[in-house]
Amino acid sequence: MTIKTYYSKAEVGVENQLIMALIVYLLTFLIKLELNLKPTIFQILRHLRSVKFESYDYFIALFEPG
Numbered sequence: 071m072t073i074k075t076y077y078s079k080a081e082v083g084v085e086n087q088l089i090m091a092l093i094v095y096l097l098t099f100l101i102k103l104e105l106n107l108k109p110t111i112f113q114i115l116r117h118l119r120s121v122k123f124e125s126y127d128y129f130i131a132l133f134e135p136g
Contacts, residue, residue, distance in 0.1 A: 107133050 073091055076084055098111050098118070107114060121129050 105130065105133060109133070 073087065076087060078084060078087065094115075095111065098114050101107070102109075102111060102114055109117075117129065117132055121132065
């Protein structure tokens with residue numbers, strides 16, 4: 071996990087950004103475990119960004135074998 075840009079110079083802002091990054095990482099990890107996905111977490115995050123306005127069923131269809 072890499073944070074390339076800090077959007078705040080205040081200590082509280084940086085802490086909030088780190089906590090939010092950890093939450094996103096862990097939620098993505100839970101999706102990977104729940105759906106038994108083989109792609110890496112980075113690949114799953116890329117798919118999530120590309121289908122963020124689509125339905126959950128469409129997201130699951132991306133990772134179905136076959």
